[in-house]
Amino acid sequence: MDSPARTQDSDWTLVFVCWLLASVAALGSLFFSEVMGHPPCVLCWYQRICMYPLVLILPAGLFPFDAKIVRYALPLSLVGLLLAIFHLLLVAGYIPETIKPCTQGIPCTEVQIVWFGFVTIPLLSAVSFLLISALLILTQRRSSV
Amino acid sequence: MKQKERKLKPTERNPKPKERALKNKQPKVKKGRLFVFAALFLLLVFIGGALLYPNQKSNEATQAYQRNKSTFVRDHSPVLGSPAARVEIVEFLDPACETCKAFFPLVKKLMAANPDRVRLYVRYAPFHSGSDYVVKILEAAKRQGKFWETLDAVFAAQSSWAPHHNPQPQLVWNHIGGLGLDTDRLRQDMNASEIENIIRQDLADAKTLNVTMTPEFFVNGRPLPSFGADQLKDLVQGALAAAYK
Numbered sequence: 569m570d571s572p573a574r575t576q577d578s579d580w581t582l583v584f585v586c587w588l589l590a591s592v593a594a595l596g597s598l599f600f601s602e603v604m605g606h607p608p609c610v611l612c613w614y615q616r617i618c619m620y621p622l623v624l625i626l627p628a629g630l631f632p633f634d635a636k637i638v639r640y641a642l643p644l645s646l647v648g649l650l651l652a653i654f655h656l657l658l659v660a661g662y663i664p665e666t667i668k669p670c671t672q673g674i675p676c677t678e679v680q681i682v683w684f685g686f687v688t689i690p691l692l693s694a695v696s697f698l699l700i701s702a703l704l705i706l707t708q709r710r711s712s713v
Numbered sequence: 714m715k716q717k718e719r720k721l722k723p724t725e726r727n728p729k730p731k732e733r734a735l736k737n738k739q740p741k742v743k744k745g746r747l748f749v750f751a752a753l754f755l756l757l758v759f760i761g762g763a764l765l766y767p768n769q770k771s772n773e774a775t776q777a778y779q780r781n782k783s784t785f786v787r788d789h790s791p792v793l794g795s796p797a798a799r800v801e802i803v804e805f806l807d808p809a810c811e812t813c814k815a816f817f818p819l820v821k822k823l824m825a826a827n828p829d830r831v832r833l834y835v836r837y838a839p840f841h842s843g844s845d846y847v848v849k850i851l852e853a854a855k856r857q858g859k860f861w862e863t864l865d866a867v868f869a870a871q872s873s874w875a876p877h878h879n880p881q882p883q884l885v886w887n888h889i890g891g892l893g894l895d896t897d898r899l900r901q902d903m904n905a906s907e908i909e910n911i912i913r914q915d916l917a918d919a920k921t922l923n924v925t926m927t928p929e930f931f932v933n934g935r936p937l938p939s940f941g942a943d944q945l946k947d948l949v950q951g952a953l954a955a956a957y958k
Contacts, residue, residue, distance in 0.1 A: 580744060588751060595759045603763045630748065 575710065580633045582707045583626060586641070586700045590622035593696040600689060606681070611655045615693050618648030622700065635711035638704045645700040652694035659690055771935045778934020784918045785931055786834045789911045791860050794824055794832035799956035800949060803931040805836045805915075805924045808851065809844035809875040813928040814868040819942055823949050830953060835864075837915040838927045841875070845912055846882035852911060853902035854894055862892050 597616060600606050608616065622641055629637020657663045681689055778785060785803045786792075804820065806813040824831045839845040847867060854863035867874075870888035874881055886896075902908070922931070930937055932948045933956075 584744075584748070584751075587748075588755075591752070591755050595755055599759060599762060599766075603766050627748065631745065 576633055579635060579707050579711055580630060582703045582710075583629055583633070583637060586645075586703050587623065587626040587630065589696050589700050589703075590619055590626060593619050593693065594623050596692070597689075600681070606689075611651060611658070612689070612693075615648050615651045615655070615690075615697075618644045618651065619693075619696070635707060638708045638711075642701065642704045642708070645697050645704060649694065649697035649701055652690055652697050655690040656694055659688065767938070774934045774936070778931075782934075784921050785836075785934060787836075787911075787914060787918070789914075791835045791855055792832060793835075793861060795829040796832070798830050798832035800827070800831045800952045801834065801933055802831060802949065803834045803836060805838040805919055805922075805927055805929040807838050807840050807844050807927040808847040808864070808867050809839070809841040809871065809878070809880040810927045811871065811878070814871050816928050816942065816945070817864075817868055819945065823946065827949075827953060830957065831949065836918065837912055838919045838924055838929070839912065839916075840927060841878060841880050843880040843882045844875070847880070847885055848912055849903035849908050850882075850885060850889070850899065852908045853899045853905075854889070854892075856902050857894055857898070859892055859894055863889055863894070866892060 594616075597608070597612070597619070601608050622644055625641055625644075626637060629635075629641070654663070681687075786801070802820065802823075804816075806817075820833060824833060837845075837848045839848050851860060851863055851867065854860055866889050867885060870885070874884035874888065890896075919929075922929075922936075926940075930945055930948070932945075932952045935948060935952070937944045937948060
């Protein structure tokens with residue numbers, strides 16, 4: 569933080585890390601559905617709608633670096649985070665059956681993958697959106713100082 | 714505060730043109746390269762995973778098959794070939810299915826080319842309406858030890874008793890006369906409840922194994938990657954190579 573160029577460099581890195589997270593999440597979700605053959609439920613699709621655009625929008629703010637990218641990317645990641653939290657609560661059973669938006673097709677409460685006993689696809693989604701949102705907010709704070 | 718102080722430094726505020734060019738250009742190239750490398754790396758990992766995953770999954774299918782064959786093969790399933798064979802083909806077939814008829818000589822050829830190394834189990838998937846009647850005849854013929862001859866005769870005459878996917882199973886009787894079967898016993902046996910149960914069990918297993926079309930093959934538990942004669946040949950060759958190293 570000792571020079572403006574340096575500050576911009578580390579802001580660039582933050583947004584770059586956001587893009588990395590979004591890309592890993594997007595490719596990972598495609599791997600789950602297209603390669604492993606787990607059909608995505610409705611809520612998963614809504615979260616994809618928030619995640620996939622980030623993969624394309626964030627690089628637009630990287631070359632050349634534009635801190636304003638946060639204004640375009642943050643709404644997507646925040647909505648995605650809310651959806652992922654809703655999904656997690658649904659799977660955990662805190663939200664009653666009647667509010668479920670997905671009665672047709674694949675039930676969103678069906679847990680298709682469990683790693684290490686606690687890592688599920690909605691948890692991965694929530695963690696990704698949380699990290700991306702946090703990093704974007706951090707970038708916003710630093711550049712508006 | 715600190716930043717403002719530094720901004721006032723003359724060198725920072727007014728760098729020589731050459732220095733400025735260096736400062737702006739170098740990191741940008743680096744960043745661009747970093748971005749491209751990261752993108753390529755992620756894509757390669759994805760593609761690599763996508764290529765390796767089906768292989769790993771079919772290995773798992775083979776292991777699951779070695780551990781528990783019961784959904785693939787039942788005690789009642791007709792079997793052809795040496796018990797010592799290490800490559801086992803499980804075929805779900807429908808006597809009224811044209812493709813099953815077309816594939817049957819190929820399966821026999823694969824077995825003849827690898828004597829004592831390939832075994833065939835037949836499972837029933839009578840998806841055409843009326844073909845369960847023919848399966849009952851086949852099962853009753855099995856009780857007289859003439860299952861394979863009857864199956865051959867049924868397939869050979871398929872176009873006359875099941876023209877255009879429209880089976881008229883009663884006509885099958887006209888084509889199995891020359892096999893030396895005791896027809897009266899056959900008519901009695903084919904209504905046995907055991908045979909009914911066999912068909913029910915086979916259809917249930919077909920559902921469990923996701924068999925929706927006939928013929929469907931499993932070679933040591935592995936399904937065809939996609940449907941076709943070459944795929945079946947490759948799958949059998951692969952299983953032979955793995956079993957007889």
